[in-house]
Each structure stands twice: as C-alpha cells, then as structure tokens.
Amino acid sequence: MKTTQSRQQATPSAYIAFARFTLLGGTVGLASSLTVAAVATQIPWGLANALVTILSTLLATELHARFSFGAGGHATWRQHTQSAGSAAAAFALTCTATLALHQLVATPDAMLQQTVYLAASALAGVARFAVLRLVVFARSHTQTPTTSxxxxxxxxxxxxxxxxxxxxxxxxxxxx
Structure with missing residues (x-):
C-alpha cells in the first residue's frame, strides 16, 4: 500500500509530463539524427536509420516511463510494444502529410515542405503524448489493482x- 501511495504521489501533472515528454523526446530525437549521420558513414544509411530508430525508441520509452509519466521504474515489454506502435503511427502521419503535399503542390519549395512536416510532426507528437499518458503508462495498467x-x-x-x-x-x- 505504501508503494502504491508513493507511486500515486510521483505521478506528474499533465503539464509537467508534457514538458518532460517534449524535452526528453526532443533530446533523444536530436541525438538520434546525429547518430544516424555518424553510423551511416560505416553502414548503409537505411540500415543505420533503422537501427538508430529502434534503439532511440527503446531509450525514449524508458525515459518516458521513468521521468515523463512517473511509472515507477523500467518500462515493460507491453509498454515498449505499445510505444513502438504509437511511434510507427506518428511516422505514418508525417509520411502521409508529406505525400499529400506532393499530390497537392507539383513542386513545393523547401520552406513549405518543412512547414508541413513540422506541423504533422507536432500533431503526431501531441497525439503520441496522449496515447502514452492515457494508454501506455496509464495508472490502471501499471499498478496492481489496489487503486481503490x-x-x-x-x-x-x-x-x-x-x-x-x-x-x-x-x-x-x-x-x-
């Protein structure tokens, strides 16, 4: 019972969780982009991107479990799987937005492409935060059933x- 109470007290507010989610996710994303560039000098870019994406998703999920959402420890395999699914959905959203742009505008300039990508990425990030907070790291999934x-x-x-x-x-x- 004492562990349950301390976990409940450690649950950050939505604002704090979102700030941590953004800071940690952004840091991992920036480090990943630098890592892909470095690793791609040794192996093909597609393989480097796939490996770094897998590792960065695992790292980000662990960080989100511990710091963003206060899950109280390591992420479970179920949480890793669900997090990877939400990351794949976010990737699909940004790809769809970029493809839609190219269907609507014959030759979009770099600024328009970047604007569409960043807008889709921001929307995907907010949706991913909601999925992680409300589903993946929801208290009812991570605790024993002694909530009430x-x-x-x-x-x-x-x-x-x-x-x-x-x-x-x-x-x-x-x-x-």
Missing part, C-alpha cells in the same frame, strides 16, 4: 478478519 480498495468484515469463526477487496477500473483492466 474497499474493506469488508468477514466472519471466519471466533475472530473477524478485515479483507481488502479491490474495486474500480483497475480491477476491470486486470481481468482484460
């Missing part, structure tokens, strides 16, 4: 015992 215990007296003979029965949404998530 209800105590009941049970008669077992000469002595009564106090049983704690978990109730609420966490119980439903555990069963699913």
């Amino acid at each position: 215990p209800t105590s009941h007296r049970t008669h077992t003979g000469p002595t009564d015992t106090l049983a704690t029965v978990p109730t609420g949404p966490a119980t439903l998530c555990q069963a699913a």
Whole structure:
C-alpha cells in the first residue's frame, strides 16, 4: 500500500509530463539524427536509420516511463510494444502529410515542405503524448489493482478478519 501511495504521489501533472515528454523526446530525437549521420558513414544509411530508430525508441520509452509519466521504474515489454506502435503511427502521419503535399503542390519549395512536416510532426507528437499518458503508462495498467480498495468484515469463526477487496477500473483492466 505504501508503494502504491508513493507511486500515486510521483505521478506528474499533465503539464509537467508534457514538458518532460517534449524535452526528453526532443533530446533523444536530436541525438538520434546525429547518430544516424555518424553510423551511416560505416553502414548503409537505411540500415543505420533503422537501427538508430529502434534503439532511440527503446531509450525514449524508458525515459518516458521513468521521468515523463512517473511509472515507477523500467518500462515493460507491453509498454515498449505499445510505444513502438504509437511511434510507427506518428511516422505514418508525417509520411502521409508529406505525400499529400506532393499530390497537392507539383513542386513545393523547401520552406513549405518543412512547414508541413513540422506541423504533422507536432500533431503526431501531441497525439503520441496522449496515447502514452492515457494508454501506455496509464495508472490502471501499471499498478496492481489496489487503486481503490474497499474493506469488508468477514466472519471466519471466533475472530473477524478485515479483507481488502479491490474495486474500480483497475480491477476491470486486470481481468482484460
């Protein structure tokens, strides 16, 4: 119970979580772009990009679990998988926006391309933050089902015992 209370106290507000998400994600993204450039001098660019993308997604998920969303430790494999899925969706969104631009404008200049990419990237980032906060690192998924215990007296003979029965949404998530 003490661990549950300390985890609940460690949960940052949405504003703080978003600031941390942006800072950590941006730092990992910048480091990744530099790393891809360096690694691509030794192996083909496509392979370097794939390897760095996988490693940076794993790193970012760990950082988000520990600092952005206060999950209280390492990210689970389920969280890594869901995070990778949200990153793939964000990638698809930016690709779709860029392809749509090229369908609408025959020869877009660099400034327009960058504007469309950054706008799509910002939208994808906000959506990814929401998915990570509300689904991947949601409290009901990362805690044991003792979020809102209800105590009941049970008669077992000469002595009564106090049983704690978990109730609420966490119980439903555990069963699913």
